[in-house]
Amino acid sequence: MLELKDIKKHYHVGDTTTKALDGVSVSFRRQEFVAILGASGSGKTTMLNVIGGLDNYDSGDMVIDGTSTKTFKDADWDAYRNNSIGFVFQSYNLISHLGIIENVELGMTLSGVSKEEKKHRAEEALQRVGLADHMHKKPNQLSGGQMQRVAIARALANDPDILLCDEPTGALDTETSVQIMNLIQELSKEKLVIMVTHNPELANKYADRIIEFSDGKIMDDSHPHIEGKKGEDFQLKRTKMRFTTALKLSFNNLRTKKGRTFLTAFASSIGIISIGIVLSLSSGFQKQIDSTQAEAMAKYPITIAKTTTDQTANQNQALGSDKAAKTSQKNKNKIVAKISDEDKAQHTNKIDQEYVDYINDINPELSNNIGFTRVVGMNLLRDINGEIKPVKLSNEASDGSLSMMSAMSSMTGMGVSSFPTQLDKQSGNFLAENYKLLSGSYPKADTDVVLIVDANNSTNINSLKNLGFDVKDGDKLDFDKIVGTEFKLINNNEYYTKLPTGNFIPNNDYQAMYDNAENEVLKVAGILRVKQSSTMNLLAPGIAYSNELTAKIVNDNKDSEIVKAQKETETNVMTNEKLDAATKDSTLAYLGGDSIPSNIMIYPNNYKDKDKILDYLDAYNKGKQKEDKIIYTDLAGTMTELTGGLMDAITYVLVAFAGISLVTSMIMIGIITYTSVIERTKEIGVLKALGARKKDITRVFDAETCILGVASGTLGVVIAYLATFPINAILYNMTELKNVAQLNPVHGIVLILVSTVLTMIGGHIPARMAAKKDAAIALRAE
Numbered sequence: 001m002l003e004l005k006d007i008k009k010h011y012h013v014g015d016t017t018t019k020a021l022d023g024v025s026v027s028f029r030r031q032e033f034v035a036i037l038g039a040s041g042s043g044k045t046t047m048l049n050v051i052g053g054l055d056n057y058d059s060g061d062m063v064i065d066g067t068s069t070k071t072f073k074d075a076d077w078d079a080y081r082n083n084s085i086g087f088v089f090q091s092y093n094l095i096s097h098l099g100i101i102e103n104v105e106l107g108m109t110l111s112g113v114s115k116e117e118k119k120h121r122a123e124e125a126l127q128r129v130g131l132a133d134h135m136h137k138k139p140n141q142l143s144g145g146q147m148q149r150v151a152i153a154r155a156l157a158n159d160p161d162i163l164l165c166d167e168p169t170g171a172l173d174t175e176t177s178v179q180i181m182n183l184i185q186e187l188s189k190e191k192l193v194i195m196v197t198h199n200p201e202l203a204n205k206y207a208d209r210i211i212e213f214s215d216g217k218i219m220d221d222s223h224p225h226i227e228g229k230k231g232e233d234f235q236l237k238r239t240k241m242r243f244t245t246a247l248k249l250s251f252n253n254l255r256t257k258k259g260r261t262f263l264t265a266f267a268s269s270i271g272i273i274s275i276g277i278v279l280s281l282s283s284g285f286q287k288q289i290d291s292t293q294a295e296a297m298a299k300y301p302i303t304i305a306k307t308t309t310d311q312t313a314n315q316n317q318a319l320g321s322d323k324a325a326k327t328s329q330k331n332k333n334k335i336v337a338k339i340s341d342e343d344k345a346q347h348t349n350k351i352d353q354e355y356v357d358y359i360n361d362i363n364p365e366l367s368n369n370i371g372f373t374r375v376v377g378m379n380l381l382r383d384i385n386g387e388i389k390p391v392k393l394s395n396e397a398s399d400g401s402l403s404m405m406s407a408m409s410s411m412t413g414m415g416v417s418s419f420p421t422q423l424d425k426q427s428g429n430f431l432a433e434n435y436k437l438l439s440g441s442y443p444k445a446d447t448d449v450v451l452i453v454d455a456n457n458s459t460n461i462n463s464l465k466n467l468g469f470d471v472k473d474g475d476k477l478d479f480d481k482i483v484g485t486e487f488k489l490i491n492n493n494e495y496y497t498k499l500p501t502g503n504f505i506p507n508n509d510y511q512a513m514y515d516n517a518e519n520e521v522l523k524v525a526g527i528l529r530v531k532q533s534s535t536m537n538l539l540a541p542g543i544a545y546s547n548e549l550t551a552k553i554v555n556d557n558k559d560s561e562i563v564k565a566q567k568e569t570e571t572n573v574m575t576n577e578k579l580d581a582a583t584k585d586s587t588l589a590y591l592g593g594d595s596i597p598s599n600i601m602i603y604p605n606n607y608k609d610k611d612k613i614l615d616y617l618d619a620y621n622k623g624k625q626k627e628d629k630i631i632y633t634d635l636a637g638t639m640t641e642l643t644g645g646l647m648d649a650i651t652y653v654l655v656a657f658a659g660i661s662l663v664t665s666m667i668m669i670g671i672i673t674y675t676s677v678i679e680r681t682k683e684i685g686v687l688k689a690l691g692a693r694k695k696d697i698t699r700v701f702d703a704e705t706c707i708l709g710v711a712s713g714t715l716g717v718v719i720a721y722l723a724t725f726p727i728n729a730i731l732y733n734m735t736e737l738k739n740v741a742q743l744n745p746v747h748g749i750v751l752i753l754v755s756t757v758l759t760m761i762g763g764h765i766p767a768r769m770a771a772k773k774d775a776a777i778a779l780r781a782e
Contacts, residue, residue: 083692086155272716713755
């Protein structure tokens, strides 16, 4: 079965060469009990290690069932130890942090035996060695003889062909030694048992064959065997340790050192705690910034006005200021007529229906709310206590159209008084989503208007006065006095009277106009207040109406007599004043003769979508001459450009500093793993004796660092999360900002992954060192 041919094994220490095996040739039968006798240092243990594949021979050959081992690689030797060899050591070499059954199962685990069969075979082996009542204990709960029985059970469980015993009774008393020797003798009837001992009495009493060893050579063989010629039929089954097995081994080891494991995890978590707190503050401050930006978008939307300022022109003028300073010396005693920089920067946007359609085609996912303001007058009459009087929806005390006021309001942060058009009608209702209904109902028709109040239920006094309510500053009105208020919209042909001279004047017969059955009736449908959760606080306190209402007025009046007359002349048909082109356009717009909005306000759905909208607007200008381009104003973007990226930059710097502690943690994990390697050197030897590969040994320690990494990462994230509560309390007392520190769950998961990866990297080098340890030397370690 097993044959050694001229095996040599030499050890070199400096200039000294020790011949541990010096040309050993011997053959063994498939079933026999062979005792190898010899003094200490004679080479008998080296021979046993060579037979067991723990040591590689320098020359010669070892043949197993006709198969030469000269070409064996590390993986072949691992498989050989696992399949064919069972080791019984003098010092038992049980893994202390595993239970009895787990110790016995370990070799089968490497062989890939199923869980059920593995447990059955382990219990059977323990029963065979007389430990049926002790199989659920830990090694430290057993006597020396019982631990040696466990080692024998472990050696038998995987059904090896060869049982190698190295001084199996060396640490036992006489009575226990007899019991162990009887057990080994019984096993020799079915397997090849090779026992190394220096006790001739034991050898003579129990062994079938005695080989005497001295100075690396066989001096005598009581029952020699000549191996016959055999075909090569020796098969090896590759071993493989699953990562889950490695995790279990490492977890059980760490569990026996709870205090040190916790301190290690806590020390490693300091970097994670630091980064977690930084990210919590960064996320919180970013949310504060996002909230501010969202409010800025509501108050300062992307605005496209007919007349605007070209910011690039202002920049060019600023760049040319130095040049102007140099040329000023040439005009020392002269006055130079010059167009002001402000006038030069003025740009007229040629907004037409094509561009309005282009705006309406904006993706609703980027901006679902578009505001259009038209400089159109509303001819309104109301019955106030039986007297018909003209009224207006303006929030201003002075005359002027509401639309003009709205355009100005949007630029000064007061909000607008016409709520935007929603591009996607199915996505919800703007007012219902952003404003709470205090009384009445949300608008159902274009002719429904609403009264907007602030958080204190206050509204603009002028809007109430302009509707005919007699109020003073601080007066209070019941909701029902306002909700349901009606006024009539008079078309131009009824509201303006044409004189014989061709001029037009407003009609003073209010009653007749009011009684016209063709009038549109406007109604205050409800009273609304912005929701606390809304960032789209667009509407100023006062009367608000839909863009569709102004579009309807334009549609009704575009063919009226006064509009037709105004289009045909360059003088004002009411005042006979001369009109330039711009004034004529605004006059026509006021009369409802122009459907093109004077202002377009685009409200991005969120701040990130704003850039995509700007790209969309820029695409329209591509390839056009400067005078044909449509220039927009992005006040929110201008305001936030100065702080753009600042929070990210601060976060990166703080994370970089906190990352230093992570690197320190990684180094510390490497040191801890190296310490663990030293502590578990004998365990490494046992695993290798059972057939574990280098990869498997590396995997055991990688698993340990993985557990430490997950533990330290989780601990760090939990502590960082708990730290947000006192941090928020301190910041609130200092700044009155609520819930600034907020740890994003995604950040927490990422930090745990980072901790795990870094600790595994830090521990991998010691793990590789462990894998390279010599099995025979590792087994001798204390």
